[in-house]
Amino acid sequence: MKKIGRDEYLAMRDGARVLEADSFGDKVLLLADGNILKLFRRKRLLTSAAWYPYAQRFADNAEALRRRDVPVPAVLAVFRIPAIKRDAVLYRPLAGKTLREMCRAGLPVDTERELKAAFTMFVRYLHDRGVYFRSLHLGNVVHTPEGRFGLIDISEARIGSRPLRKSLRARNLRRLQGISDEAAWVDAAAVLDDGEAPRSGR
Numbered sequence: 001m002k003k004i005g006r007d008e009y010l011a012m013r014d015g016a017r018v019l020e021a022d023s024f025g026d027k028v029l030l031l032a033d034g035n036i037l038k039l040f041r042r043k044r045l046l047t048s049a050a051w052y053p054y055a056q057r058f059a060d061n062a063e064a065l066r067r068r069d070v071p072v073p074a075v076l077a078v079f080r081i082p083a084i085k086r087d088a089v090l091y092r093p094l095a096g097k098t099l100r101e102m103c104r105a106g107l108p109v110d111t112e113r114e115l116k117a118a119f120t121m122f123v124r125y126l127h128d129r130g131v132y133f134r135s136l137h138l139g140n141v142v143h144t145p146e147g148r149f150g151l152i153d154i155s156e157a158r159i160g161s162r163p164l165r166k167s168l169r170a171r172n173l174r175r176l177q178g179i180s181d182e183a184a185w186v187d188a189a190a191v192l193d194d195g196e197a198p199r200s201g202r
Contacts, residue, residue: 001056006083012037025084035076036093039086040155055079055087058155062091065159068129071142071150094150099138099185115143120187122149127169127191130160136172138182166192 004012015032029037040054059075066072073091080087099119107115119141126133133140134156142150151157164172169192177183 001053001078001080001087003080003082006081009079009081009084031090034093035090036073037088037090039081039084039088041086053078053080053087054155055089058089058091061154061157061159065131065151065154065157068131068159070126070131071144071148072154073152089155094142094144094152096142096144096150098152099141099143100182102143103138103181116185117187119149119185120190123173123186123191124193127164127172130162130164132158132160132164132168132172134158134172134175136176137179138176138185 012031013029016029016037018026018028019030019036020026020028024041025039027039029039031037038055038058042053055078059078062072062075071094073094075089075091077090078088079090099115102115103112122141123136133151133154135153140151140153142152144150170188173186173188173191176186177188
């Protein structure tokens with residue numbers, strides 16, 4: 001993790017568009033060169049982020065997911081910015097549209113049905129390969145120009161070496177199932193079957 005000063009950060013930020021912010025400040029910036037700078041603040045003094053920053057987790061998870069053949073943003077650098085008390089990850093965005101964006105734009109019935117079936121198999125694919133994606137919802141799943149599914153906002157993913165047990169699969173679905181417009185996008189029965197799933201999301 002490279003430390004950068006305020007001047008270097010401000011130069012990087014020059015001409016950027018704020019994509020996401022909260023009461024504490026900027027969270028996600030679209031830089032002038034088209035890359036994304038995602039900023040992380042430590043929310044508590046005593047937290048695992050003190051020795052394993054979320055920016056570094058994002059980069060490590062990106063590498064682990066790539067090894068599992070899951071499309072993710074391409075990490076370019078990880079920074080610590082003491083002047084603003086933030087860590088940051090710089091990455092090239094994953095090409096495509098999120099499923100949420102596609103839904104809001106409107107989908108033909110047949111296309112939506114096909115995407116739902118493929119998405120169910122993609123979630124199974126993740127679980128079979130040890131991926132517990134805590135931010136599982138349609139806003140964090142990208143449909144790429146190649147017709148694959150990829151993940152963004154991956155800093156809180158947990159990735160192990162063995163398939164998820166059934167209880168973890170069920171827990172991973174709860175957030176998605178709690179979103180009324182998105183719950184029908186996954187066939188829970190197919191995902192909760194902890195047998196090996198066919199390759200999907202391609």
